[in-house]
Amino acid sequence: MRQEEVNFALNDKFNTSMIPGRFARMMRTCKIWQFIRFVIINIKMIIVVRKSHG
Numbered sequence: 001m002r003q004e005e006v007n008f009a010l011n012d013k014f015n016t017s018m019i020p021g022r023f024a025r026m027m028r029t030c031k032i033w034q035f036i037r038f039v040i041i042n043i044k045m046i047i048v049v050r051k052s053h054g
Contacts, residue, residue: 020028027033
């Protein structure tokens with residue numbers, strides 16, 4: 001039985017909650033990916049601010 005299935009079997013109260021897969025966990029903990037997302041979000045914010053001050 002996989003770890004996700006064990007988690008679902010142990011607790012009936014939260015059996016509808018999702019457990020992230022391997023890829024999702026990797027993306028959440030990867031420092032390089034987090035830095036790339038940080039840069040992308042900051043660029044988007046700069047664009048929005050420039051449009052509002054233009």
